[in-house]
Amino acid sequence: MDKNPRILLAAGGTGGHVYPAIAIADALKKEQAETEILFVGTRDHMEWQAVPKAGYDIRNVWISGFHRRFTLKNLLFPVKLMTSIVQSLRILSSYKPHVVVSCGGYVAGPVGWVAGKKGIPIVIQEQNSFPGVTNRLLAKFATKIFTAFKEADRYLPEDKTEITGNPTRATLTGADRSKALQSFGFDESKPVLLVMGGSGGAKTINEAMKANIEQLHNSAGLQVIWQCGARYYDELSTEVNEKELENLRLTAFLDNMAEAYAAADLVISRAGASSCSELMLTGKPSVLVPSPNVAGDHQTQNAKAMVDAGASKLLEDTAMKETMTELVEQLIFDQENLKRMNQAALNLAKPDAAKLIAKEILEIAKSKL
Structure with a gap:
């Protein structure tokens, strides 16, 4: 038996x-x-x-x-x-x-x-x-x-x-922020933006980041973790000069997700269900960019649930390149609003x-x- x-x-x-x-x-x-x-x-x-x-x-x-x-x-x-x-x-x-x-x-x-x-x-x-x-x-x-x-x-x-x-994943929470910043070679004096395109990467997000990275890094003074996906990494690593952007960490995939979330003040992400659930669990304020190429437009529905709760802002895929920098700067330096978004995300978590x-x-x- x-x-x-x-x-x-x-x-x-x-x-x-x-x-x-x-x-x-x-x-x-x-x-x-x-x-x-x-x-x-x-x-x-x-x-x-x-x-x-x-x-x-x-x-x-x-x-x-x-x-x-x-x-x-x-x-x-x-x-x-x-x-x-x-x-x-x-x-x-x-x-x-x-x-x-x-x-x-x-x-x-x-x-x-x-x-x-x-x-x-x-x-x-x-x-x-x-x-x-x-x-x-x-x-x-x-x-x-x-x-x-x-x-x-x-x-x-x-x-x-x-x-x-x-x-x-239970392993996503509990990472120490100071140690997380150290693991990326960052310090606590500048905000951290985490950009994710999902496990396969996201072409629109990558193109918008490529167009805006110098402004985000140099003008806004942000520290940036950019997970671009394996299929885009080789091309982007030749097109984006990391040597001149000392506070940029361009990577195909993030093995240390707990540290990435712990270090981030704001996250830009697709609105896949698992990504949304992780943002809720970690309480991360986010800008969600729903993919237009999914069945039933379910990513928009996922994003709207988080926007309605006050945990996220929605950014249209087609408008991302032109409007992302302004929205990021508006959010990432507003500590009171980030705290409200953090609490709203945690309230949604299961x-x-x-x-x-x-x-x-x-x-x-x-x-x-």
Whole structure:
């Protein structure tokens, strides 16, 4: 007879799917240390590095998205789909999980579908106000669906949903500000601006930063941490002269997120659900630039919730290059307003989301032991 719960987490593609899954895995281990955990992802996406770095095993499934407009890659899709279903069947048959958790991304599709057909309980964690296509398809199989936004209920079976907020990494909070500033080679005399484009970077944010960096650095006198994404780093590192901008830290990716948040006075970010949840958890005042290239325009909805609460300001993607410097200067030197935004962000936070989700997953698993 099984003694330890075995949980399989399927999440892939972006940090918005992967980091909530890792947060759930950490919470499962904290609730019950002997819980066995396995991730499923794809070799060519960020989970292949992030999951082992977090201390968990991961298996590969060969799958990608289907492009709405015709591309040659679409010709491979049926082959990938059949291969991914066979791979998912092998993984599930050998690992025998008591619960499969879908945090979204293409990889969760075949894994969740096979799990549903085999009668394995499925738990969905949906990060956005407009659920992704994978989680919408898997909803009919789900035992339980955890959401972060009430708006998501419109697209999911309402009798299965529970609003918990998004799971966030417990490691993001608690860093000492002075030590964080030292780790970036900054001092306490000048404000720090943290600019993030998400795990893949954001072209518009990078272009706006390139156009405004000298003014932000030299005229406004800011210290800047700029996470630009791996695909943009090589080009930007040749176009932006860091030697002349001594208080700029240009980086493809931020491994030390806790220190980055602790050092920052103000954050510019996309409005993905995980980014918003992290800003709430850390209480960081922010300027949110919703991506126009996402399903259901859910980033705008995410941003509006934070703007309405007083935690953030919204900046249109198309207007960013022309207006960002003025808005940043207006916010970052107004200490009283920053304090109000900080408190508003903290008021929105749901720090126990991962713990609540982990407890319910283990309850479902115990019924199968």
